[in-house]
Amino acid sequence: MYRSRILPLALLGLALGMSPLQDLRSDQPVPTQASKDEPKAQDKKDQKADDKETQDREPDVVYWPTPQNVVDKMLELAEVKKNDVVYDLGCGDARILVTAAKKFGCKGFGWDINPVRVKESLENVKTNKVEDLVTVKKGDIFTLDLKDANVVTLYLLPELNVRLMPQLEKLKPGSRIVSHDFDMKGAKPKQTVTLKAKNHMGVEGEHKVYLWVVPWEKE
Ligand SMILES: C[S@@+](CC[C@H](N)C(=O)[O-])C[C@H]1O[C@@H](n2cnc3c(N)ncnc32)[C@H](O)[C@@H]1O
Numbered sequence: 001m002y003r004s005r006i007l008p009l010a011l012l013g014l015a016l017g018m019s020p021l022q023d024l025r026s027d028q029p030v031p032t033q034a035s036k037d038e039p040k041a042q043d044k045k046d047q048k049a050d051d052k053e054t055q056d057r058e059p060d061v062v063y064w065p066t067p068q069n070v071v072d073k074m075l076e077l078a079e080v081k082k083n084d085v086v087y088d089l090g091c092g093d094a095r096i097l098v099t100a101a102k103k104f105g106c107k108g109f110g111w112d113i114n115p116v117r118v119k120e121s122l123e124n125v126k127t128n129k130v131e132d133l134v135t136v137k138k139g140d141i142f143t144l145d146l147k148d149a150n151v152v153t154l155y156l157l158p159e160l161n162v163r164l165m166p167q168l169e170k171l172k173p174g175s176r177i178v179s180h181d182f183d184m185k186g187a188k189p190k191q192t193v194t195l196k197a198k199n200h201m202g203v204e205g206e207h208k209v210y211l212w213v214v215p216w217e218k219e
Helices: 003-015 018-023 041-054 068-077 095-104 115-127 158-168
Strands: 085-089 107-111 135-136 149-152 175-182 190-200 204-213
Touching: 068 095, 068 175, 068 190, 068 204, 085 095, 095 107, 095 115, 107 115, 107 190, 115 135, 149 158
Parallel strands: 085 107, 085 149, 107 135, 149 175
Antiparallel strands: 175 204, 190 204
């Protein structure tokens, strides 16, 4: 129950100008007037039942969508082409894959551990008529074999990027990895770009995009 309240608190935190790191970590409470909104016991019970129904386990990071101009920059840095296969690990509403499919006509695969996000993704894919190109499934990204991808997109957390390294280093040589805002300790990025973007709450800030090409240079 405690954790289920973190996302709205985190969203409020970002709206108030807190750092993305603090907002995205699902285990870090953001100071708010939470006690004022403390749900009643029945609400807690209902929420618990909802959580159980919709999620096998807690996401490692809360949902926070990448602004569209940052999505465009990620795909540009990765030099996505029609024959590429793009994987978005923790795909949210699948906006990165939908954009890649519409702009470049390439295939995309996304996984999210939260079934609400998977449902939103499938709706987004349908609305944009890219069902033939984009596939989204519920799944834990730490169990995936990434060998069929040649572009991987990430908007997670630095420590989650590091946790993914054993999977990412098995990508085919020449595969590109792009990460919104977060680096990957131990892997030197080939390029880092900073740009301004407004998040979905209308708050403008600086965003970074990191690019690595497999095999990456160690740092
Ligand atoms: C910050 S959001 C990024 C969404 C999307 N990639 C984007 O850039 O707009 C991170 C997403 O990762 C998902 N997630 C967290 N832990 C996960 C895990 N272990 N396996 C799959 N998805 C996960 C969350 O549910 C959330 O939708």
